[in-house]
Amino acid sequence: MLVPGLIDCHAHIAFPQPGKTPRSARLFEAAAVLRTLLGRGVTTVRDAWGADAGFRLTLEQGWITGPxxxxxxxxxxxxxxxxxxxxxxxxxxxxxxxxxxPEPVFDGPDAARAAVRRMVRAGADWIKLGASGAMSQGDRVHDPLVTAAELHAVVDEAGRYGGRGGSPTSRRTRRRARIPLRSRSSPPPARNGRPAAVSCPPASPMCPEPSPRPPVVRWRW
Incomplete structure (x- = not known):
């Protein structure tokens, strides 16, 4: 049976391990992870923090195998x-x-635009923005941590570079800024017994039906 390649929309293939593991160890660990993913039918991975452009170059040159x-x-x-x-x-x-x-922290709309430019300059295919708190912060997980002006600046600047933009942020933050972000790292809560629409490629298991807008990233087949 022939099936399409799977797409992992949120992975961390080269995130540092806790403890005193040397930094170079994550490179060899990532090579094994990528090989395993490809062997399990995953042909595209959207890395959400940790891998630099060297990983993509290594795959393109055929030095290692992976999605x-x-x-x-x-x-x-x-x-x-x-x-x-x-x-x-x-x-x-x-x-x-x-x-x-590059340094990801910014404060203010102008600094937000500069942060996007730093990522694009270093080879980012898409921009990830943490606009609300983390689960580890308990009740702060839904706190809006960016202003509407900062969020507008990130989305607008990402749009100048081919529409790169995504956020694992809370719906409260999105409503506050009135910005329909074109990608999410996780599906939103269900509405009336069915998942709410999320903007991602139809091939993704996150999408119950084709997205009404084009995907954030440029998919290669």
Whole structure:
């Protein structure tokens, strides 16, 4: 039986492991992960934070085997959001600190546009924005962490580069800014017994029916 290749819309193929694992270890781990994904029928992966453009180049050159990669590089956020590595004990210690993974933290609309440009310059296929809190923050998970002006700036600037834009954000934040983001990392709650529409490619298991708008990213088959 012949079936279409699967698309993983949210993966972290090269996220640093906790502990004292050397940074280079994640490169070899990612190679094994990519090979396994391809062997299980996944032909496209949208990496949502952690992999740089070198992974895509490595696959294109045939040095390792794996699915096509669509990269966000980092997750944009405002100060204190998901992606801000500061903590009260050590300060700003970035486990992902690397010239190929630019600084994702911004404050204000102009800085938001600059953050998008940094990601695009470093090879991002799409822009990931953490516009609300994390599940680890408990009740703060639904708190809007960006202003309407900042969110508009990110979406507008991403649109200048081919419509790259996505957010795992809460519906409250989206309503507040009145911006219909074209991609989500997880499906929204069901409405009247059926999933609410999300904007992603029809081939994705997140979509119960074809999206009324084109996908955020450029899919390669």
């Amino acid at each position: 096509d990669l669509l990269l966000s590089l980092r997750q944009l956020c405002t100060t204190g959001g998901i992606g801000d590595t500061w903590n009260p004990r050590t300060g700003a210690v970035d486990a992902l600190g690397d010239p190929a993974l």
